[in-house]
Amino acid sequence: MDPLQELRDLSTPRKGPPCALSHVNLSGADLAAFQSGLVDPAITSKAISSFLQKREININFWTIARHRRSECGCSK
Numbered sequence: 001m002d003p004l005q006e007l008r009d010l011s012t013p014r015k016g017p018p019c020a021l022s023h024v025n026l027s028g029a030d031l032a033a034f035q036s037g038l039v040d041p042a043i044t045s046k047a048i049s050s051f052l053q054k055r056e057i058n059i060n061f062w063t064i065a066r067h068r069r070s071e072c073g074c075s076k
């Protein structure tokens with residue numbers, strides 16, 4: 001295999017089920033804050049994890065970090 005193509009293939013997210021973030025069940029202002037926070041580089045993945053934990057949703061920060069890098073099953 002062409003080594004450059006190999007690198008490209010390795011960069012493509014593996015297809016799989018959507019990660020835990022696709023099951024987050026928030027509404028109203030919480031949902032809006034969550035969605036804005038995910039795309040805001042000033043908001044850390046740990047902060048989002050704590051935010052969710054306070055709402056009894058347990059998702060590890062590395063799951064959130066992976067999601068933000070589009071390395072989870074949610075990305076097409």
Ligand SMILES: [Zn+2]
Pocket residue numbers: 018019020021022066067072073074075
């Ligand atoms: Zn995801």
